[in-house]
Structures are given as structure tokens and as C-alpha cells.
Amino acid sequence: MQITTTLTSSPTDDARLAEILENPGFGTHFTDHMFTVEWTPTDGWHDARITPYGPLTLDPAAAVLHYAQEIFEGMKAYRHDDGSVWMFRPEANAERMVRSCDRLALPELPADDFVQAVAALVEVDQRFVPSNSGAGEKSLYLRPFMFASEKFLGVRPAEHVTFMVIASPAGAYFKGGAKPVSLWLTEEYTRAGRGGMGAAKTGGNYASSLVAQREAYAHGCDQVVFLDGQEGKYVEELGGMNMYFVFDDGSIVTPETGTILEGITRSSIIELAGKMGHHVTERKFAIDEWRDGVASGRITEVFACGTAAVVTPVGALRTKDGDVPAPASTDLTMRIREALVDVQFGRADDTFGWMKRV
Ligand code: PLP
Numbered sequence: 411m412q413i414t415t416t417l418t419s420s421p422t423d424d425a426r427l428a429e430i431l432e433n434p435g436f437g438t439h440f441t442d443h444m445f446t447v448e449w450t451p452t453d454g455w456h457d458a459r460i461t462p463y464g465p466l467t468l469d470p471a472a473a474v475l476h477y478a479q480e481i482f483e484g485m486k487a488y489r490h491d492d493g494s495v496w497m498f499r500p501e502a503n504a505e506r507m508v509r510s511c512d513r514l515a516l517p518e519l520p521a522d523d524f525v526q527a528v529a530a531l532v533e534v535d536q537r538f539v540p541s542n543s544g545a546g547e548k549s550l551y552l553r554p555f556m557f558a559s560e561k562f563l564g565v566r567p568a569e570h571v572t573f574m575v576i577a578s579p580a581g582a583y584f585k586g587g588a589k590p591v592s593l594w595l596t597e598e599y600t601r602a603g604r605g606g607m608g609a610a611k612t613g614g615n616y617a618s619s620l621v622a623q624r625e626a627y628a629h630g631c632d633q634v635v636f637l638d639g640q641e642g643k644y645v646e647e648l649g650g651m652n653m654y655f656v657f658d659d660g661s662i663v664t665p666e667t668g669t670i671l672e673g674i675t676r677s678s679i680i681e682l683a684g685k686m687g688h689h690v691t692e693r694k695f696a697i698d699e700w701r702d703g704v705a706s707g708r709i710t711e712v713f714a715c716g717t718a719a720v721v722t723p724v725g726a727l728r729t730k731d732g733d734v735p736a737p738a739s740t741d742l743t744m745r746i747r748e749a750l751v752d753v754q755f756g757r758a759d760d761t762f763g764w765m766k767r768v
Pocket residue numbers: 484647648649650651652671672673674675676715716717718
């Protein structure tokens with residue numbers, strides 16, 4: 411893919427950048443540039459460009475604004491101690507985006523083009539990749555996304571599609587850092603159904619989760635747990651994270667795929683925990699098993715994981731039938747977190763070949 415680059419004439423000055431990188435928060439500061447490429451049936455993907463970051467001009471009839479034909483990805487670039495910048499498993503995000511493209515009837519963006527686009531933006535804006543002296547685990551969060559930009563109100567797959575990448579320096583997703591998060595169990599709302607979009611990373615799934623997330627906040631909780639749509643019995647995932655359950659014999663369970671977003675952090679943990687000697691099973695996991703397991707002490711840890719949240723211990727689960735207390739420990743959770751971030755920050759050998767240098 412041929413990419414043209416037009417640099418901004420007013421880059422963020424060094425003092426302001428240092429201030430942002432000192433305390434980036436999550437998702438509020440953006441880099442100086444963005445990547446864009448367009449698709450039409452006749453020209454395919456064309457006009458790939460990096461331009462100064464700024465607002466879009468979008469026709470009010472653009473299909474995405476009406477029918478939500480949109481998908482996105484979330485990934486990160488990390489600065490190692492020697493100053494080099496690395497992305498974590500970008501091919502896995504590229505492949506997941508292809509699956510999302512298929513589900514949302516969007517044109518496939520070849521995985522190589524996806525990785526090239528993301529790498530090109532990181533390279534142009536690499537001064538925004540935080541360094542990690544001290545304990546802070548800061549990175550550059552990357553948000554590739556694709557949407558129906560055709561001006562047309564009929565309901566059919568769009569014939570003008572735009573793919574973009576923006577980037578945002580990021581610190582911890584949760585204010586408490588790696589402190590246990592509290593969860594609210596929604597029994598009224600589900601996130602995905604059979605034949606639905608649960609496995610796709612599409613804005614509609616997040617839109618439908620917001621009312622339940624609001625409910626979680628109203629109950630004093632950080633995140634919401636969704637159960638399966640058919641029986642309302644099995645744990646699926648959180649609004650923006652996958653889940654793991656640790657048993658007292660060291661074995662680990664994570665809900666099976668199908669209607670959940672197949673997290674890249676989730677699949678990395680399956681490999682890492684396996685290497686650490688733990689037996690990991692992907693299977694249906696009933697909400698009652700959580701309740702009973704914590705009560706009996708068989709479940710010793712619960713944690714959530716995702717690009718934004720990394721690996722975060724889960725504390726208490728609040729439900730309309732009463733609270734399930736926080737599990738006894740966070741020990742393995744924190745060891746898994748450390749094993750993962752050590753690879754991401756180049757502090758441990760990348761034995762799985764996950765890191766790609768920019
Ligand atoms: N589940 C949902 C609904 C998510 O939004 C995310 C975050 O991207 C995840 C799981 C975790 O996926 P990943 O580890 O690829 O970030």
C-alpha cells in the first residue's frame with residue numbers, strides 16, 4: 411500500500427507533550443496525525459494517507475450514522491528501555507478485524523495493509539509513545555476503525571467505506587490501576603445472541619452495553635458482567651474485557667468463544683498460563699459456579715483482561731440476589747499480569763514471537 415504523508419505544521423510542543431505523557435489517563439489525548447484509506451467497489455482500497463489529526467467532514471446521510479455499519483480494533487505500542495518501539499501481536503488484531511469485516515459486510519482490509527497502516531502512524535507519531543521509567547505501565551493505545559461512509563439511506567452494505575487509525579497515549583484504564591474492580595451482574599440485558607454480532611468488534615455491541623454499564627455505576631460498580639442470551643446462565647464477558655477464574659488446584663477456566671469477543675489478551679494468557687504450568691480450559695462457566703466456588707473456597711481468584719485493562723483482579727460481584735464476595739487472592743492474577751507486561755515492555759524474552767518492532 412502506497413501511503414502519502416502530510417505532516418502537521420503545528421506539532422504538539424515538547425513541554426505540552428511531556429505533560430500529557432506524564433499522566434495520559436485513557437482515551438482523552440490524541441497524537442498529531444491520523445491514517446486514512448478509502449474503499450469503493452471499483453477502486454478497492456485507495457488514497458492511503460497520513461494527515462494532521464483533525465475532525466472529519468461526514469455527510470449527514472453517511473450510512474454509519476444511521477445503521478452503525480462500523481468495526482474497530484484496540485491495540486498498543488510500547489517503548490522498551492532502549493528507546494525502541496514495539497507493537498503487541500498486530501497480526502492478531504488484523505485477523506480479528508478481517509473477521510469483523512465479514513460479519514458487518516464491510517470490505518476486507520488485507521492483514522498486511524492493516525499492520526502497515528498502524529506501524530506507519532506509530533512511526534510518524536513515535537514521540538507520543540510514553541517511556542516507562544518506574545512502575546507506570548504506559549503505552550500508546552492504537553484505535554484502527556472502519557465505517558460505512560457512503561451517502562445513502564437504503565439499507566445495504568455500503569459502497570464507500572473508510573478505514574482510519576488514530577492513536578492515544580494511555581495509562582491505566584481503571585483509576586485504581588491494578589486494584590480489584592467491582593462488578594455488577596446484569597440479568598436484564600444481554601450483549602449477544604445466537605447468530606448475532608457478539609464475536610465482532612463493532613460499535614453496536616458497545617452501544618447495547620451502555621445501559622447495563624450505567625446500571626453498574628448506579629450500583630457503585632466499575633464494570634458489568636453479561637450472561638449468555640439464551641439461558642441467562644453462563645458468564646460471557648464484561649463490557650470491554652474477557653474473564654478468567656482460578657481454582658484452588660491451580661487450574662484456570664475462561665468462558666468459551668462463540669458469542670464473546672475473542673480477546674488477544676485472553677488468547678495470550680492461555681499460552682502464558684500454560685507455560686507457567688497451569689491447566690487452562692475454555693468452557694461454559696455458570697454464574698452459580700462463581701457464587702458457589704467463591705463461597706466454598708474452590709475459586710481463589712477471578713480476573714478480567716483486555717488491551718485497555720491489561721490483567722485486572724476482580725473483587726466483589728454485586729447481584730440483585732446479594733453480593734458474591736471478593737475471592738481470597740490476587741496472587742496468580744498479578745503474576746500473569748507481570749509475565750504479560752514483561753514481554754510487552756521487553757523485560758522478558760519474547761518466546762512466543764508476539765512483539766513487532768516499528
Ligand atoms: N471483550 C470485549 C467486549 C472488549 O471490548 C475487549 C477489548 O478489546 C476484550 C474482550 C478484550 O480483547 P483484547 O484482549 O483483544 O483487547
